Amino acid sequence: VVGGGAGGLELATRLGRKLGRKKKAHITLVDRNTTHLWKPLLHEIAVGTMDEGNDAVSYRAQAYAKGFHFRIGTLTDIDREQRQVVLAPVLDEEGVEYIPATRIDYDYLVMALGSVSNDFGTHGVKEHCIFLDSAKQAHRFRNKLLNRFLRIQRVPDEPDEVRIAIVGAGATGVELSAELHHAVKEFHHYGFDAITNEHLHVTLLEAGERILPALPERISAAATRELTNIGVKVRTQTMVTSAEHNGLHTKDGDFIEADLMVWAAGIKVPEFMANIGGLETNRINQLTVNPHLQATRDERIFAIGDCAEFIQEDGKRVPPRAQSAHQMAD
Numbered sequence: 052v053v054g055g056g057a058g059g060l061e062l063a064t065r066l067g068r069k070l071g072r073k074k075k076a077h078i079t080l081v082d083r084n085t086t087h088l089w090k091p092l093l094h095e096i097a098v099g100t101m102d103e104g105n106d107a108v109s110y111r112a113q114a115y116a117k118g119f120h121f122r123i124g125t126l127t128d129i130d131r132e133q134r135q136v137v138l139a140p141v142l143d144e145e146g147v148e149y150i151p152a153t154r155i156d157y158d159y160l161v162m163a164l165g166s167v168s169n170d171f172g173t174h175g176v177k178e179h180c181i182f183l184d185s186a187k188q189a190h191r192f193r194n195k196l197l198n199r200f201l202r203i204q205r206v207p208d209e210p211d212e213v214r215i216a217i218v219g220a221g222a223t224g225v226e227l228s229a230e231l232h233h234a235v236k237e238f239h240h241y242g243f244d245a246i247t248n249e250h251l252h253v254t255l256l257e258a259g260e261r262i263l264p265a266l267p268e269r270i271s272a273a274a275t276r277e278l279t280n281i282g283v284k285v286r287t288q289t290m291v292t293s294a295e296h297n298g299l300h301t302k303d304g305d306f307i308e309a310d311l312m313v314w315a316a317g318i319k320v321p322e323f324m325a326n327i328g329g330l331e332t333n334r335i336n337q338l339t340v341n342p343h344l345q346a347t348r349d350e351r352i353f354a355i356g357d358c359a360e361f362i363q364e365d366g367k368r369v370p371p372r373a374q375s376a377h378q379m380a381d
Contacts, residue, residue, distance in 0.1 A: 052161045053126050053136060055082035055110055056090060058356035058376030059163030065380070071118030078119035081094060081138065085110060085123060088186055090165070091373050094190040094227040098196070098234040122155065129160070129328030131349055136160065159351050162338055163380075166357035166371055169319035169335065175294035181312040183223055192313065199310055200243045203250065214252045216299055216309035218291050219316030220262035222372075223272055226254045226274060227313060233279045253283045255298070256315070258290040265370050273317045291316075318371050320358045328352075333360050344379060355379035 052063045059327055063080040070076035088096075091305040114121040124138035134157050168182035181192045199213050215231065217224045231253055238246050255262065255278065260269045260277075262285060290302040298308040298344035320336035329340040331347045337360035339347050344359065346352040357377030361369040367377045 052078070052163055054162060054163035054165055054356070054358070055080055055084070055087050056165040056376060058112070058358060058380040059161070059165075060087050060110075060336055060379040061377060062161060062163065062355065063119045064113065067114070067117040067119030071120075078124055078166045078170065080110060080114065081121055081122045081124050081126065081136070081155070082110060082123045083089050083123065087113075089373065090184075091222065091226075093183045093186065093189045094223060094230050096186055097183060097192040097227065099193055099237045114301055116197050120325070123155065124150070127152075127323065128163070129330070129352070130154070131328045131330075131352075134158065134160075134351070140157075157351075159353070162322065162346075162352065162354040163356050163376070164318055164320065164358040165376075166318040168314055169317040170314060171317065173291060173293060176291075179208070179294040179296050181216070183227070184325055192311065195311055197238070200238060200246050200250075203246070204243060208361045210251055213311070214254075215311045215313070216254045216307050217258060217313045217315060218256045218299065219243040219248075219314065220255050220257035220285070220287070221265065221315060222314040224255055224257075224313070225262055225278070227315070228253050228278055228283045232283065234252055248282060251282070254290060255285050255358075256289045256301075256307070257285075257287045259287065261287055273293070290362040318357060324358065 052059050059080065063078055066076065066078045071078045073370045077192065086109050088107045092106065095131055106359065110121040123141060126136055127139045128137040130137060135154040136157060138155065140152045143149050146267050166284045168352045170176040182188050196213065202209050217228055231251060233250050235246060261276055263271045264296065278285055291299045292302050293300045294312060296344055298306055299312060300306055324332060324336040330349060330352065333339060337358055338354035339360045340354050341347060343363065344353045344355055346354060356379060357371040359379065363369060
């Protein structure tokens, strides 16, 4: 099982309990990190309302307790002929290799790599916006936010506002917008007791007609009202065309000034997954699977979660959500 996210960790755990403990199968979970953190909670780490140390799960400890094996590593290729996954060398913090490139044999392979943010090639986004794909990125947002608060408190004549623009009004964008306003009291623990909600100016931008487009319209409307009530400026039908260090340009010709910018406008599977191992992938590099979650060109390879393009009987794609990954693992 490659990838220890919501789907991969659950699958490895259940297979370990059912087969690994009884020595009926050898289950190996591969992930580039040593701990699992539920990705939908990254917005809470970003604003400091959650301590990842209390919620992270050690892969090694989980493997030992549940009957599977854990290997740290980053997938680079699939050798379908030899039935092996190829892992990149593992480097330490100084960039020195301490584990060479390795191969792991498989009889059955489950790809559960998840996804990363998709900037759609929008100019300046990679350079100036923060993605929330990992705990490291969430910490980067929090540090920038705290530094901004510090300037407000310590630097004379500094504008006493923090302008935050969030692009994409799916679950991540909406939850981050709300969490920022609910979390101001948490900032007081860092010594910023003079900071109030009045110092925060949050703008949520969505290219579509409404926020939370994957949910029913009544929920979208209710969420819009709630966000507006707590002071979030919600702008729909607003497409961002480029980003600069101090703000965002829109298709309508507006420039939205911002001290911090978060990009949460869509997902894709990492680029190296495009046609990996000769398998069929779509335009965002998801593996195309059949009704049994098997890759269309190899019945021994399965894909679950965000990295799988699963089309239901009604023609709709299963959305990239942690809940979907759980259901696929099950």
